[in-house]
Amino acid sequence: MADNLKDGTLISFEGIEGCGKSTQIVMLAERLRELGLEVVISREPGATPLGQELRKLLLDPAYNPDALTELLLYLADRREHCSRVIRPARARGALVLLDRFIDSTWVYQGFAASAAAIDDTRDAVSVEMIETLNRQVVGSDWPQLTFLLDCSAKVGLERARRRNLETGAVGVADRFEQRHIDFHKQVRAGFLHLAEMEKERFRVINAQQEINDIHDCIWREISGRILG
Numbered sequence: 001m002a003d004n005l006k007d008g009t010l011i012s013f014e015g016i017e018g019c020g021k022s023t024q025i026v027m028l029a030e031r032l033r034e035l036g037l038e039v040v041i042s043r044e045p046g047a048t049p050l051g052q053e054l055r056k057l058l059l060d061p062a063y064n065p066d067a068l069t070e071l072l073l074y075l076a077d078r079r080e081h082c083s084r085v086i087r088p089a090r091a092r093g094a095l096v097l098l099d100r101f102i103d104s105t106w107v108y109q110g111f112a113a114s115a116a117a118i119d120d121t122r123d124a125v126s127v128e129m130i131e132t133l134n135r136q137v138v139g140s141d142w143p144q145l146t147f148l149l150d151c152s153a154k155v156g157l158e159r160a161r162r163r164n165l166e167t168g169a170v171g172v173a174d175r176f177e178q179r180h181i182d183f184h185k186q187v188r189a190g191f192l193h194l195a196e197m198e199k200e201r202f203r204v205i206n207a208q209q210e211i212n213d214i215h216d217c218i219w220r221e222i223s224g225r226i227l228g
Contacts, residue, residue: 012145015149021099078134102134153187
């Protein structure tokens with residue numbers, strides 16, 4: 001991992017639905033900006049005009065693509081995202097904070113989908129294929145640091161439903177939020193598996209703590225590299 005996180009660093013946030021990624025990204029960005037750093041917040045899918053259209057389609061509960069079609073749509077979004085948002089920001093030295101990136105594809109479209117395929121009508125794509133295509137799509141835009149906000153599937157889904165109530169999105173849970181809790185348990189297991197495989201890049205944070213306590217854990221992980 002790079003010792004200095006100030007120059008063109010890419011930091012991704014991953015986790016199951018309702019784990020609190022978006023909240024923590026905003027809190028971290030505000031604190032980094034107070035230090036005079038340029039911070040770009042982005043997300044997948046949906047960071048570009050093309051991505052916004054793909055996001056509507058990919059998260060629509062009425063849309064049910066086969067596994068390979070779904071994977072290729074996510075990768076098309078990622079390719080556009082890298083070329084139009086991530087790469088230019090990194091080139092000018094900005095820190096980039098991403099709400100989902102390469103690992104979500106590996107987990108949702110690979111690890112968890114393979115487990116769900118046993119009781120599903122759709123075939124799954126291999127995690128090996130996803131790994132290969134991810135690397136071709138992003139090139140050098142690989143995260144230097146990834147925060148995995150870890151909570152139980154039950155807690156995450158309850159938070160997602162509560163968020164939908166608060167935002168008025170009742171009854172319009174996205175295509176993944178509507179999946180059975182067993183799928184979300186597999187998603188969590190996939191992220192933890194990745195974190196174990198790539199200990200140098202991942203930092204696992206207990207996301208069942210209070211919001212400020214989660215932020216403090218994240219800040220401790222990076223403050224030495226930001227201020228050092």
